[in-house]
Amino acid sequence: QQQVKQSPQSLIVQKGGISIINCAYENTAFDYFPWYQQFPGKGPALLIAIRPDVSEKKEGRFTISFNKSAKQFSLHIMDSQPGDSATYFCAASVYNNNDMRFGAGTRLTVKP
């Protein structure tokens, strides 16, 4: 059922560094691409999302880069902080459809 491939599985970054997580999708009908952050014992929380009509969206330290022709999108976390240590999921869905397809997740550890 998975139609979104996420890498890497885990990532260790020093405080202040840049964290980069990549995702690739197959279904060209997808038109909504959110990223979720999940802390242990909590549900996923929406971090940032993008539509395919733009190539980049930035919110604070978080940026999504989107490449429609390559069917790839990525999350960049600038100035990574220990508080960013969590599991990050990319996802994709078709408009007006909550059948969201999630990647397998990336466990990010930011070392102080």
Added chain:
Amino acid sequence: ETGVTQSPTHLIKTRGQQVTLRCSSQSGHNTVSWYQQALGQGPQFIFQYYREEENGRGNFPPRFSGLQFPNYSSELNVNALELDDSALYLCASSKGTGGYNSPLHFGNGTRLTVT
């Protein structure tokens, strides 16, 4: 603004039993979606309820069923539990049925263990 609440937080059941999980949607939201998250995996879509009707279903067998009530709260029922049903069950509410303008707001889930 009250977020999505799920109950119970943890549950242990025996194979073959039945279970009911409950979800209260966030204030102002009319749609509830249920997801199953196996350990170390991303959530998988089970189904969505909108206006008290099932509005889309993932690749789950009929023994997974649900309800939505007039106050938009919802239940997930699983019959004939199997060991592979052990997972975190997430409820998500939204103002609409999906997409950029109706993002999902997740609860903290119910951890179901089947022995």
